Amino acid sequence: MDVDVVVLGSGIVGVSCALHLQDRGRRVALVDRRAPGEETSFGNAGLIETASVVPYGFPRDLRTLLRYVRNNSTDLYWDYRALPHFASWLARFWWESSPQKLLAAGRDVLPLIRQSYDEHERFVRRAKLGHLVRASGWIDAYRTPREFSSQAAAAEVTAQSYGLRVTVLDTATLAAREPGLVDGFCGALHWQDPKSIVNPGALTKGYADLFQAEGGSILMGDATSLTSQAGAWTVQTSSGRLVAKEVVVALGPWSDRVFAPLGYRIPLRAKRGYHMHYRPTRPMLSMPFVDAEQGYVIAPMEGRLRLTTGVEIARRGARPTDIQLERAERTARPSFGLGERLDASSWLGLRPCTPDMRPVIGRAPRHTGLWFAFGHNHHGLTLGPASGRLLAEMMIGAPPFVDAHPFRAE
Template sequence: MTTIKFDAVVLGAGIVGVCVAVHLQKRGRRVALIDRKQPGNETSFGNAGLIQREGVYPYAFPRDLGTLLRYARNQSPDVRYHADAILKTAPFLWQYWRNSHPARHAAIARSYSTLIEHCVDEHRALAADAGASALLRPTGWIKVFRSKQVQDAEIQHAEQWHREYGVEFESLDAGRLQQKEPDLDTALLGGLRYTASDSVSDPNALVTAYAKYFEALGGRFFIGDADSFREGWTVDTQDGTITASSAVVALGPWSDRVSTRLGYRLPLAVKRGYHMHYAPQAAARLNHPVLDVENGYLLAPMAKGIRLTTGAEIAHCDAPKTPTQLAAVEPIARTLFPLGGRLDNEAWMGRRPCTPDMMPIIGPARNHQDLWFAFGHAHHGLTLGPVTGRLIAEMMTGEETLVDTRPFRVERF
């Protein structure tokens, strides 16, 4: 079999891996990008399309007893679980719960916010270079409320995030909400618009554009299987064996298949999620992504139609689909916005790679020279792809990094 030599091999062509490859290629490294599918066709394909400048506090595990009991009944629209996965994930969930204590969560946010504050600027810069700026919408996104208690709590969070991290928002009463989204349910009490966040009309098209830019810079994409990856930083592809002097693992929810084989025991788990596209009824129009806070689903206007995305499902990574959440929230979503017929033959399912401290793993592997990790971004993979790509490239080339990367290194585990 032919052997092709590169300076770096990047495993995984989701948003994170593609951005790592772009930034390395821009810095003069000869890069091979490897995936079993074309770029952007796993988790990066089916997200809500949000670039969340407001996301300074990563999504925490609930700590109040009422919410925990509700989730335990496994009937909540926003969180479901497979019973056979709970035992395996129990140590992860315990650490996740501990790290969600308000004091711990606030400390995590102080580090995490350093990534989030650059997310929109880094995406806009990369999209401009890739000729993909038209895919980004600088309109923000909206949370909508059905009860005053939830509305007041969310506004308090927004005010706190504004004080601490400069997160911009706009509180909308029922009238202002109807002005911005005339086709939403008129019974809603109001909304909260995060004005500095962007959204994406087609996440797969965005990742594809970034990948094409990588190739235009001289990088090469190969179809290959990361299970063949071995020390010496070698991996088999359809076009031959790739060997490189350095390697980056950016395989999202499958990253631990490589890291475990190399001797790392990292606490990586997955939150699965589903989506379905719908045609809007008649002349109905959705202008922003809209989150129904009480019911845990989001509607987003996409190139294909209105995308309905669900909350989290705790399950084994590769267990068969169980889109019960989608079935549960679809009737509710139809009362929020006039959805027409389904446009997909079946529900799409994706997997969010999560760590128990809610922060990604970004940096060098501690026991191997020239091996780097870039995964564990949970709900913010799309948001943080370009930031992560830049940081990995800066570290690998010895540049001063955009932010302090020490909080995200693997040594914390």
């Protein structure tokens, strides 16, 4: 079985890479151990987040750091057994989170963010998935007047700087706009530019169906079987050995299982997160809500409410815990009218994160025909199609639509 390119990983990034390469005349096979969209791309909050132009950095204020040290917050939970594994990564994450470095990271990723929805829209239209997309934006809600006032002022500066649309909502306006809320929030910011997806897993599967309908191959296989022989790459699949001149590693938080044995020391770590679905007991929310001071998201998902948690620092293979979910649920249930749980157990996902908050996109420096597309931090759903376009342009030798220099593996 011979193709031009094998893409390892069938999440939103891998599927997007496969589609863009196929659109440029390459014969492509998509290989994963599971069906498309069943890992990280399945369980996120469903935001195509065109408003968060500055990455989520490591907090530097003493009050927040002390709260994290006590390990009783909703937005972060850490397993002490994982700290040796994360220590050097967290140190660099802190270093890269200075105000100046955060702004630099934002400038580097901004061109991808600005192109993200246009690339999604092309795929959505071709795959006839418009019923999954909502153009209502999202709401950043605050519980204390001091924090709300501070963030509202900062949001207006950000909106003017980047050409974004934001509306400041006081308590009465928020309550009138969202009757599904009760007391608990003193105000909110309505970011109007982002889009939301009511079923992120179905979106990725729909893109994969489009890829397959237009001639692409989707195969079950083991990415760790990848080998290089005689100027070609081979990988074992359920349909036999697959051979290609080029291979793309787009395995998200598992990408190190391929690049590390090949000698690459890229600082990739997985931040864990959970979700649970609930029956709504009040009118359905019109858009996703971020409880900004507690660090979780409530998103309407096809008649259900999905609660997605903040960050859990734990080893990738550690057993799931419901500590963060239970903390968020206690706060969210009275505010959003969460009814009974609709899932038998919580869902655990892994966010593939780099300490400088930039994805890795481009050529592997020491292996001919090896390409990388991973490390999209909290914005894989947003950046997947734009990243796929950038990588495809680089692979065929076309002028890239953005400067790819900040995303080099080096």
